[in-house]
Amino acid sequence: MSTAFRQSFVESAKQYLPITIGQLPWAIAAGSVLKSVGLSFWECVGMTVIVYSGTAQLGTITLIMAGTSQWLIALAACAFSIRFLLFSALIAPAFENSSKKMRLFASYILIDGVIAIYSNTILSEKDKAKRYGVYLGPSLLNVVTWLAGTTAGVLFADQIPEKYHFEFMATIVLSVLLAPAFRQLKSLIVCLVSGLTACLFINLPMRTGFFVAILAGIFTGALLERLQKKTS
Structure with missing residues (x-):
């Protein structure tokens, strides 16, 4: 070492x-x-x-x-x-x-x-x-x-x-x-979308609402990245 x-x-x-x-x-x-x-x-x-x-x-x-x-x-x-x-x-x-x-x-x-x-x-x-x-x-x-x-x-x-x-x-x-992620608008939007999705689908069986929230967050992040690249 x-x-x-x-x-x-x-x-x-x-x-x-x-x-x-x-x-x-x-x-x-x-x-x-x-x-x-x-x-x-x-x-x-x-x-x-x-x-x-x-x-x-x-x-x-x-x-x-x-x-x-x-x-x-x-x-x-x-x-x-x-x-x-x-x-x-x-x-x-x-x-x-x-x-x-x-x-x-x-x-x-x-x-x-x-x-x-x-x-x-x-x-x-x-x-x-x-x-x-x-x-x-x-x-x-x-x-x-x-x-x-x-x-x-x-x-x-x-x-x-x-x-x-x-x-x-x-x-x-x-x-x-x-x-710390809330300092960036993009990260804040991803967190809000994922969190709201988890709340909306909380009653899905076998906690599958958690998976839906993850996918929603990933999709939102990817979409915002693409939009950012197009505008830059």
């Missing part, structure tokens, strides 16, 4: 620490929910490690409880995580000359918060060591925090009072991450 890598790793991790602390209650809530549906300790931990997505984990719980087909559950998990396909395409240039192992590892630890906060830095940093440090620092910190939080939720699910509503912390954390 070079000095540049260590410095950027530590600095970015320190900057991201408040975000991980903020999502810790969400992780605890996710773990307690997994435990409450009858999964064993190792099943809960295994799902957390394999899926590594709070949205996909909680989104598929209802399907698991209903005894839905495993293929449909897997498909739903992929749909809930479709945003990561866009995130990976965004930062792919930063790992263009990386080894296959590095790219696979980077794809596994990919998360919303790091993309929202550090994507511009990662893409603009020419020093490879610093670029890796900026990405790996907060990403690995998030892995540790999420695994620790969900494990704690599984172990102490019976001791967590329902009145605390830890799951609401997810909304708070995501709202903080989205706030």
Whole structure:
């Protein structure tokens, strides 16, 4: 490890620490929910490690409880995580000359918060060591925090009072991450369209309204990009 890598790793991790602390209650809530549906300790931990997505984990719980087909559950998990396909395409240039192992590892630890906060830095940093440090620092910190939080939720699910509503912390954390995007009119329009679509289709079965909202946001963003290019 070079000095540049260590410095950027530590600095970015320190900057991201408040975000991980903020999502810790969400992780605890996710773990307690997994435990409450009858999964064993190792099943809960295994799902957390394999899926590594709070949205996909909680989104598929209802399907698991209903005894839905495993293929449909897997498909739903992929749909809930479709945003990561866009995130990976965004930062792919930063790992263009990386080894296959590095790219696979980077794809596994990919998360919303790091993309929202550090994507511009990662893409603009020419020093490879610093670029890796900026990405790996907060990403690995998030892995540790999420695994620790969900494990704690599984172990102490019976001791967590329902009145605390830890799951609401997810909304708070995501709202903080989205706030900087509102500075751009285009991003604000995409957020509004996606949010309103989710509200309109909230009663669709199997939470398919969530997928419709994602598609609406993607379509709106692509349309605005095309209009911007035509006018420029």
